[in-house]
Amino acid sequence: MSAALAVEQLSFAYGDKKALDDVAFTINTGECAILLGPNGAGKSTLFALITRLYDTRSGSIQLCGFTIKKQPSQALSKLGVVFQQATLDMDLTVQQNLRYHAALHGMGGKLAKQRIQEELERLGMYERRAEAVRQLNGGHRRRVEIARALLHKPSLLLLDEPTVGLDVPSRQAIVEHVHQLVQQQKIAVLWATHTFDEIYPDDRLLILHKGQIKAQGTLDEVLMQTATPSIHAAFAALTQQGGRE
């Protein structure tokens, strides 16, 4: 297996306040990594660095072998992102939003049309392609955002708390869909969440606290490392000093 994402010795500070401190991990293709951490742990900073919204000053981030700082275009072409904030254009239709994204990734009309149909059908949203995004509920908007993030067939999908504010069925649908993608398409996923029931047994856990990776491995490995009976207890043990809020 090759690394879809390799983070090495990554540190970042806002002024003299450290947000990330010597973070290192890799995610291989076909692997779903769940990033857990309390508020202020450094999750959003980590995502901002991987998506190059911030510049990497210390350490390195590689996407499919391309260093984000030196080869940003190649690296970003391998990346699909669903941000925590809604980023769809409310006044445009589902299809127009996706076409815009396809254009940004250099897809021609025919290919874009085909990929939009494939991804929307997979998420059960194709019938609603002509509707304005404003008319969709939160769960459906999230599905459209996931379809959009997958249009250009990325190797790594970043999900920044995509299920926040959704009802239980919508949340479950998204969790299942993403895990299916990992199994069937062999895509790598980095999923930031607060919710433990989104974790599947095969997922890799990364527990971030105060800018440091406190534990990583499968659920069983993390439980063994922390000598705790459940993920709730393990998480509490690793983050008991409290977040930075």
Added chain:
Amino acid sequence: MSFLHYWRAMWGIIGRELWRFIKQRERFISALVRPLIWLFVFAAGFRASLGIAITPPYETYILYEVYITPGLVGMIQLFNGMQSSLSMVYDREMGSMRILMVCPLPRWFLLMSKLIAGVAVSVLQVYVFLAIAWGYDIQAPWQGYLWVLPALVLAGLMLGALGLLLSSFIKQLENFAGVMNFVIFPMFFMSTALYPLWKIQESSTLLHTIALYNPFSQAVELIRFALYGQYNQTAFIYTLVAFIIFMSAAIVGYNPSKGMMTSKKGAE
């Protein structure tokens, strides 16, 4: 990245901006109403009190409405440039800017495409305004309507780049009201849009100097001359240089290591 990728991305950005503009009818109407009020009300009211001598590019005595029309064209572009930057700040707050910034193209190219998209919208507004003005008997030679196009593109680029530069410094939407007071109004009133330079000089040497070096004045003069089929080289060079300076500074402002995002704190 291939040329085709750049081409498609640029058209994607322009298409989105034009479509949004067409969908937002209030924006279209307000963009037109503002200069039309100046033309129909302000200019009509001042027609009698302001005599305009024969100065290039005009070859005869002209009415005040005729004089301020290029200034109002500049006004449309000035407001549009600021409106584009407002939408950038809005997009950034709403998150849709992230989608643009995360796509695999150089940031300068994305900003340039955004800028061109804004210029396309402003050119559309200007031609509708000029068509209404034509109906009001403010008519330039027909070739002027072709010559003015490149002038509009350059003026639009310069004013849009200024908007982009401002948007890279404005952290919140609320701060935008300051732009109106400290950028748009001074630029507009201290320029040749409403009164010719010689007239300003009669009343204040300082104001004359400011108006002379105000890039907006030069953009307006470029448009004014072009509308009458003439090329104003000074205005062209001045506007071009101002564009290059504003755009370069905006690119620096949007650089991930220098501008925009690095001051973000406490996002989590």
